Amino acid sequence: MERIALYRKYRPHNFVNLVGQDYIKTTLVNAIKSHHISHAYLFSGPRGTGKTSTARLMAKALNCQNLIDDHDPCNECEFCVDINEGRLIDMIEIDAASNRGIDEVRDLKEKINFAPTRAKYKVYVIDEVHMMTREAFNALLKTLEEPPPHVYFILATTEIHKIPDTIISRCQRFDFKRISRKALMTRLSYIAQAEKIEAEDKTFEAISKYADGGLRDAIGLFEQLTVDGKLEFEKVKDVLGVSDLSLLDSLYEALMTKDTKNALKIIHELHDQGSDLKKFIHEFVDNLRNKMIESVFESDSARTANLMNIIEIFQDAQSKLQLVSIPQLPLEIAVIKLAGPVEAGTEIADGAKKKVEKIAEKVEKKVDKKVEKTTEERVHKAIEDTGAITFELPSLKENWPRITERIKAPSLRLSLKNAVPVELGESDLTIQFETRFHRDKVMEHDHRIELEAVIKDVTGKPVKILSIVKELEIKSVVDEALNIFGGEVVD
């Protein structure tokens, strides 16, 4: 399938299908209806926002023989058809950025006075007009001062600041906006349906986000990522490097309901998915920012303050991300700061909350200090520690930290630090976890295999890992916090 095919096919052929530029659409439609079309328009705005498509619509509206509702091109008469196929001699499209474009602008002045060959009007569309030379601008300016009645100009640019004021002042100017995410998603979903492409809604969301307001980019990506009539989120995620967007909302929910465990789970899920945590925080903060602005307009000051607080803490986490050897740690700290280290639905006493904040602060300082110690160094050090580890419970207990240091995945290491060996059989070792969360993490198939391999490596004996979770005791929030951070806080 040719990459550009879908964009061509779904570029708007009439005003009804023009996506996202409602104000411009209304103004131009009214101009057509009332026969007050300006002889020179200047369309500025980011790429892929519909400037050239709108220019073509205007060219068709000027020349169409059977306008629908007095404004929309019929797409059936000879002029509409020829413009759609790019072969109407009276519609002159010039790319000012190309070499040929420079010559065409030079010729423009002498050719402009000739009457149209076939159509009623000649329409010049000059794309990337900011690329024109000063001489070309001067020539154009003369023409714009007194355009012949049979000529219309549509200038398009992505860089309005490079257009001389003298040109701008002679045109009716429209600033094309980035197309809203929602409008892009609606369009992609429409195309998927029309093309019978199987796709989940979250793929549209991810692509629309990435396309950043450009319909051409959105459709291009959509086409590029569709394989055998299917658009799979896994593929979109891999290529665009986006995180699962539903996790953004889930994390927000978890923070708002103070569901710390779920929030931590989401972060571990992100990490396991191999998501770019930096990007995730960026997206998360971007999301919160929209909510914050919304809350200001709704005069919900409590919500605004709450959102500001979350944004600040997550921005702080973002700045620490590069500095730590366990990439998800700053996020974990942010979550615990915000949601508190307690079960969902449990009230936190003020005093306890302050204590927790203090702990979080200390832990952060500790993290900062430890920055330079990379994972490799720590593993190396663990291996260097002398003393054989024997296949006996006391030895395994005593050397547990050395064993866990050999685990590669940081999140798995963290979970193992919350565990102790409690029973050793002929060839199975039972470890006890503080929480179900850490247990589940370690007992995931690949993780368990890795741990078993490490133990076999250090003791020389094959082992099967069994697990139990410690009966939940009522603990102070401080203990819980220590537990999450691996049980050691330094002053």
Ligand SMILES: [Zn+2]
């Ligand atoms: Zn027509």
